[in-house]
Structures are given as C-alpha cells and as structure tokens.
Amino acid sequence: xxxxxxxxTYLPVVGGVEIVMAEHARLFTEHGxxxxxxxxxxASDDPRIPVELLPDAADAGELARALEPRLxxxxxVMIHNIATMPFHITLTEALWNLAKRLTSVRFVAWxxxxxxxxxxxxxxxxxxxxxxxxxxxxxxxxxxxxxELRRRQFxxxxxxxxxxxxxxxxxxxLLGLTESIxxxxxxxxxxxxxxxxxxxxxxxxRKNVELGLRVTAALxxxxxxxxxxxxGAPDAQNPASQAYAEYLHGLCVELDLEDDALFLQADVxxxxxxxxxxxxxADALFxxxxxxxxxxxxxxxALHRLPVFCAAIEPLTTLLSQGVTFFPLDAEPxxxxxxVAARLGTTEAWQARHQIRRHYAWQAVYAxxxxxxxxxxxxxVPA
Numbered sequence: 001x002x003x004x005x006x007x008x009t010y011l012p013v014v015g016g017v018e019i020v021m022a023e024h025a026r027l028f029t030e031h032g033x034x035x036x037x038x039x040x041x042x043a044s045d046d047p048r049i050p051v052e053l054l055p056d057a058a059d060a061g062e063l064a065r066a067l068e069p070r071l072x073x074x075x076x077v078m079i080h081n082i083a084t085m086p087f088h089i090t091l092t093e094a095l096w097n098l099a100k101r102l103t104s105v106r107f108v109a110w111x112x113x114x115x116x117x118x119x120x121x122x123x124x125x126x127x128x129x130x131x132x133x134x135x136x137x138x139x140x141x142x143x144x145x146x147x148e149l150r151r152r153q154f155x156x157x158x159x160x161x162x163x164x165x166x167x168x169x170x171x172x173x174l175l176g177l178t179e180s181i182x183x184x185x186x187x188x189x190x191x192x193x194x195x196x197x198x199x200x201x202x203x204x205x206r207k208n209v210e211l212g213l214r215v216t217a218a219l220x221x222x223x224x225x226x227x228x229x230x231x232g233a234p235d236a237q238n239p240a241s242q243a244y245a246e247y248l249h250g251l252c253v254e255l256d257l258e259d260d261a262l263f264l265q266a267d268v269x270x271x272x273x274x275x276x277x278x279x280x281x282a283d284a285l286f287x288x289x290x291x292x293x294x295x296x297x298x299x300x301x302a303l304h305r306l307p308v309f310c311a312a313i314e315p316l317t318t319l320l321s322q323g324v325t326f327f328p329l330d331a332e333p334x335x336x337x338x339x340v341a342a343r344l345g346t347t348e349a350w351q352a353r354h355q356i357r358r359h360y361a362w363q364a365v366y367a368x369x370x371x372x373x374x375x376x377x378x379x380x381v382p383a
Contacts, residue, residue: 001075001374002034006095008087010042010051017080017112018042020146020167024078025049027366033374038070040088060093060130071098076106076377083109083141084116084134084154086123093130099140106377109141111162117153137161144373165373168365169356181277188227188259190281191357192364195219195226195344198282198306200275200297201289202232203245203263208311210251211288211333217255218337226260228286229278233265279304283350284340287311290329295319307347309340 009015011022025035029048037044037051044051052070057063071077077099082092099107115121116135123131137143137160145151145162154162171191172182185191197216201207209230216228234245245263252261264270270278285301287310295316301308302323310316312326325343327336344350358364 001377002073003028004036004038004071004074004077005080006038006077006082007080008040008082010037010039013042021080023168023170023362024370027362027370031366031371054091057090060090060097063090064094064098067094068098068102071105072102074105076108076374078108078110080110081112083138084111084114086115086121086131086134089130092133096130096133096138099138107141109138109143111143111145111150111154114150114153114157116157165369166360166365168360168362171357171361175280177277177281178273181274181281184264185281188262190227191361193225193227194354195224195284195340196282197226197228197284197286198278199228199286200231203234203241203248205240205244206289206291208288208290209248212286213248213251213255213257213261214333215286215336215340216257216260218334219341220260222337222341224341228257228261229282230261230263231265231270231275231278233263279306282306283344283353284309287316289313292316298324305349307343307350309343
C-alpha cells in the first residue's frame with residue numbers, strides 16, 4: 001500500500017511523536033509498503049522513506065489544493081496529532097476538507113494528545129471554525145488513540161470511537177546491544193522468546209552443557225519459547241573437546257534444538273562488548289558445571305542483575321548469598337526446567353520485560369495492531 005505519514009515535524013527533530021512516526025515508517029517499509037513522510041521540518045537518512053516538506057500556503061484552501069495531488073495517489077493517509085492539536089490549524093482544516101473530497105483514500109487520525117482536554121493550552125475559541133474541528137470527530141477519519149486514557153477522553157469529548165494502538169519501544173536499541181548481537185537476536189527472535197538462558201563457557205565435558213540442552217528441551221516441551229546461548233568453542237588443541245562438541249551438536253539435532261541452542265563462538269573469542277550485550281539480552285545465567293575452580297560468570301551475571309541457576313557444587317555455593325538458585329547435579333532436566341520457569345515467573349523484572357516483549361516491542365505492536373489495521377483497509381471499500 002502507499003502510505004503517507006503527516007505531522008508538523010519529523011526526525012532529526014526529537015520528540016515522542018517523531019520517534020513513533022519513524023518507527024511506523026520503518027515497520028511499514030520493512031513489510032513491503034511504500035511510505036512517504038510529509039511535514040514542515042524533517043529529513044530522512046533512509047533512502048526508502050522520502051520526506052516531503054509541506055508547501056507554503058496563504059490559507060487552508062491553497063494548502064489543500066497543493067496537497068491534493070500528493071494525497072490522491074495514496075491508499076492511506078495517517079495524520080499524527082494534527083486533528084486534535086492546534087499547532088498548524090491551516091493544515092488541520094486543509095486535511096479535514098481533503099478527507100471529504102478524496103473518498104478513495106483512507107484517513108487515519110492518530111490521537112497522541114487532545115488540546116480540548118488540556119487546560120494548559122488556550123485556544124482562540126473552541127466554538128469557532130476551524131478551531132472547533134479539534135473537538136469534533138470527522139466522519140471519514142479512522143481515529144487511533146495511543147492509550148485507553150486518550151481513547152476515553154476522545155469519546156467523551158467528541159462522541160466518536162477510537163481504537164487503541166500503543167506506542168512501542170525498540171529493545172535492542174534501548175538495551176544498547178551491539179550490532180552483531182542485535183543481528184543474532186533478530187535472526188532467532190530472541191527478544192520474542194519467553195526465556196533466554198546464557199551459558200558462558202568453553203566446550204569441555206566438565207561444563208555439563210548437555211544438561212543445559214536437556215533443560216531447554218524440557219522447557220520447550222512445557223510450552224515455553226526459549227533459547228540457550230553457549231558462548232564457548234571447543235579447544236582446538238584438545239581432541240576430547242572436539243569430540244564433546246560433536247556430541248553436543250548431535251544431541252541438539254536429537255532434541256530438535258537447532259534453532260534454540262546456539263553455539264556462538266567459532267574460531268575467535270566473543271568480544272567483551274558482545275559478551276556484555278549477551279548478559280543484557282539474557283533472562284538468566286544457566287551454569288550447570290560438574291567442576292569449577294571459581295565460577296566468575298556468576299558474579300558477572302549478578303552485576304547485570306540476572307537471576308542465576310547453577311549446580312550446587314563448591315565453590316559455586318560459596319560465592320553469593322542472594323539471587324542464585326541451586327540445583328543438584330542429579331536432578332531431572334524436567335524438574336530443573338520447572339524450577340527455572342517458576343523462579344523467573346516470580347521475578348518482577350522478568351515479568352515486566354516479558355510483558356514489554358509481548359506487547360510493546362515494535363515488532364509486537366506491528367503484528368498485533370498495525371498489520372491488522374492495514375489488513376482492514378485492504379478489505380473494506382471506502383465510503
């Protein structure tokens with residue numbers, strides 16, 4: 001579909017609405033739609049998303065005539081805040097009139113804010129045109145509110161209906177993930193999984209990686225979407241390590257974990273910045289070693305505020321008194337999986353992260369809200 005996004009400003013002007021619009025533009029483009037941004041001030045660093053500046057006009061009629069050829073070729077025109085805020089009343093009036101004329105184009109009015117519900121703003125007269133349009137529902141606008149509060153305020157003000165589509169966040173950017181770990185997360189949908197376990201280790205038999213694989217398989221069998229990230233590679237100078245790596249890869253195939261158990265290190269160590277990103281990305285440290293001289297990853301995980309699940313062996317049992325859940329080495333993988341899921345389920349930070357991943361990550365917002373909105377326009381004949 002051809003989609004126009006219209007607002008007063010666009011990036012690099014910094015603001016909440018500008019960031020939301022930029023994410024919408026990126027998501028629509030990545031899903032095959034053609035996006036054009038129209039604004040008073042802004043620019044694009046993405047060649048796929050052109051930015052066109054609003055023309056100068058003496059009044060709403062002149063502005064509508066200038067915009068009409070651009071918007072007539074669009075399938076959908078999404079206007080952000082312009083229908084309910086007073087910062088470019090000429091543009092508000094021009095779009096109001098164009099929506100009446102361009103009956104083959106769908107108009108979506110995004111309600112981030114409502115001037116008529118905000119006493120901080122003083123309008124010339126909310127009773128006079130065109131200011132009165134800021135408190136009215138256009139019969140050809142499909143209104144979208146960014147929260148239940150804004151939906152309710154809009155309904156009480158205008159008597160009109162609005163659908164709630166929340167704003168979102170980009171977890172990879174906010175978490176500061178490196179480029180390579182961001183690519184890994186996207187390739188395997190790690191930010192969309194319920195549980196991501198991190199195991200920083202070399203591939204040595206005493207590290208007991210097979211137990212991590214079996215626990216991951218048990219979590220999958222219990223209906224959890226999970227991933228098990230193993231950072232280490234086999235020791236090139238150690239034939240036993242090579243044989244162990246081959247055994248683990250065979251076990252992955254046997255347990256159907258090819259896309260769930262990821263051996264991240266190839267021939268060179270993972271850089272410190274990438275390793276730090278893995279600690280930020282993960283939900284918990286899983287450390288099932290049969291033998292350890294110290295257990296440094298447990299301290300590293302704690303500094304990253306990660307819950308730790310580790311074998312009940314010395315010296316691991318002596319390192320920390322908080323934030324660690326121990327399990328006996330002879331425990332059944334299914335029982336350990338149950339412990340991991342139950343423990344994480346009581347952790348408020350994990351619950352909040354999981355809620356964000358499911359509902360507020362931009363990919364989730366697109367799948368749950370934006371794609372159905374566009375699908376609705378594809379099937380409904382405009383009035």
